[in-house]
Amino acid sequence: MTTLATRTDDLAELRASVHDWCRAHVPADWRRAQTGVGDAEFVAFQQAWFQELRAAGWAVPHWPAEWGGGLSAAEQMVLYQELAAADAPRLVLAFVSIHHAAATLLTAGTDEQRARHLPAILDGEIWVQGFSEPEAGSDLASLRTTARREPRDGGDVFVVNGQKLWASGALHADWCLLLARSDPAAPKRRGISYLLMDMRSPGLDVRPIRNAVGDGHFCEIFLNDVEIPAANLVGPENAGWQVAQATLSAERGMTMLELAERLGNVGLRALVETCRRPDERGHRPIDDSRVADRLAGFDTEIAGLRALCRDLVERHDTGSVGPADASVVKVYYSELLQRMTGFAAELAGLDALSELHKPASSGWESGAWLLDFIGSWEWTIPGGTNEIQRTIIGERGLGLPREP
Template sequence: MTGETEEVVESSTDSRELGRFRREVRAWCAEHVPPDWRASQTGVTDAEFVRFQKQWFAELHSAGFAVPHWPAEWAGGARTRGVDPAAPALSVAEQVVLYQELAAHDAPRLVLAFVGIHHAASTLLVAGTDEQRQRHLPAILDGEIWVQGFSEPEAGSDLASLRTTARRVGDDFVVSGQKLWASGGLHADWCLLLARTDPEAPKRKGISYFLLDMTSPGIEVRPIRNAIGDSHFCEIFLDDVVVPAANLVGQENAGWQVAQATLGAERGMTMLELAERLGNAGFRWLVEAAPTDDPVVADRLAQFEIEIAGLRGMCRRVVEKGADGPADASIVKLYYSELLQRLTDFGAEIGGTGAHTVLAKPLSSGWESGSWVLDFIGSWEWTIPGGASEIQRTIIAERGLGLPREPSVA
């Protein structure tokens, strides 16, 4: 495995302006992507990980590359001058080029900023008040870290079954309950929280959406040590936590609808970024590890290359044209997560005993670091959370293909 970059060939479909932008991003990456970040981010402390993540986010933001999908009026910076304030800071075509080049140059991922710049931002832009946007969007650009407080011990894929409660007391809500699989919860400043405000209503009708200050009294965050030895996932326990009514997003009992804006943020440009990373560093590590003179291995590599090309094409179509069908987002999520799992499984297989002795990976990498056994274990993070593969297939069957709904189990 090497740290060399794989240059993206300038597409013949690039316009003159887009080609110029690609060269600009390529030059910036060559100068600013830390060449030794994989080594320096392996085996580091939590404090060093957080410091590196915030520094890398600041580098991207100063170049106008951290939040290219935000409206220009909120993204800020010299790059947005003269751009329609309501339009994205970078055009969709420019965002595609940006993620292609970042992936090709093996740039670190924005792990800690992910929920803030995608989930929190999309929620606030769609359903937040002016005061909420003014308070949090600039703070996110300054490094405010967010966590998603949705899933619970008995409300994962069936999220609407959540049991955390929020009862109105004057100008506040008092929240009690437990959240699970809260990625990055130990480092979070704020939380996107779903809680039940009307226990008598149908389960999707009585949920409200809140912005939760993680420094509030009554909050306890407990790390969950996972199979690869880190504690990215956390539990959040809420014991009579007071949340001001001003932190309610949207209408009371209408949080389920607001949450769709949050969940939808996972299915657009973020999937394109992940697809590009899988097709660059991930596939490159696989080729370098494989005995390509073995015809069986060569055939598998060719098949993976075809599948990655298909994934990239699907993601780009969804980004450029929008999700045309009701199941498009599920198709992309299912295809990516299961391809990731197959590819990392194959990497662990061909890597032999040596692959099974690499028990550390860079904290700022994705799910395609080249540490094959750890990557394979981590790939299950994609086939289970956010709607397990079985759930995605049900959505595709019922909403996409129009097949009859499965009978209810009494």
């Protein structure tokens, strides 16, 4: 019989194990080494760090046990707490692969698709999400990229034409989770198919969108008669919208456990350090009662976020997640992140405005506060803007009348 004391002992043992492992394996001075690096150095570092975690059994704790995961929600919480406390690098490059791609394959993929791609992801296969378009960002159902089914000698293919926008990490990706309109005559949410696209396919053109400091994290993907085998269709044809909801749910669900711990450990710790740093007159922001009050408020909000995330994952395991629960967490996290990084940028002063680079393998709380604040908007817009999330909360969560 498993008792509460037994489970508590097991968690304490896991915590000690992860703590010791981090002391031995987290790369020393990785933040400095990863600041201002080129693409090749970033990819090599990320791939090596992923394999370190994989060897320890902690790269994909949220996956089923038969695929290399199997940790409970409580165990995942302990793992992410210790990784954050040790200031371990984040799996930035593998984020879409281990969360969105895996959730899609596990929820709606075929046995062949899972057998092909899940082991490959563990070996380092990189994925990108091809959802948003120039005129279909927050409203994904309005996408215009087309997928026309045609026969070929080796079997049917989908011939895809169109453009995808804001594709994070597309320059490094091997495969793409692609939404395309396969039935232009159907209502907009019923004529979309979900496809797995090889990024080495003829007719693909990936172009980075360089920002003011030269980073090209976001990319455009142009598709000109790209052929995708029908065997790469996920779920029923023209039912890709429903499949996509599993992908977006993964983004707002399991991923938040790690992000909440990062915000509570790395982010809040860095913010407190900034507040303790004296200015040119020797004044420390933390000695101002208004600043101390804001810090206490952030600490309280993070405690609430952690509780929400754990509850969401535990109810996901039991199948009792509400239709708007993931949207609540997404809004809460993204706006808390934005407030914290904005407040930190104010306190950091002019020095923060001159930072042009942040560690490539860090999260959105690197301590380069202006860049972190700019990056925080990445969480309030993609995956369904916060305005859309509030509509979901109102209509599906609270039962309010639908928008006209």
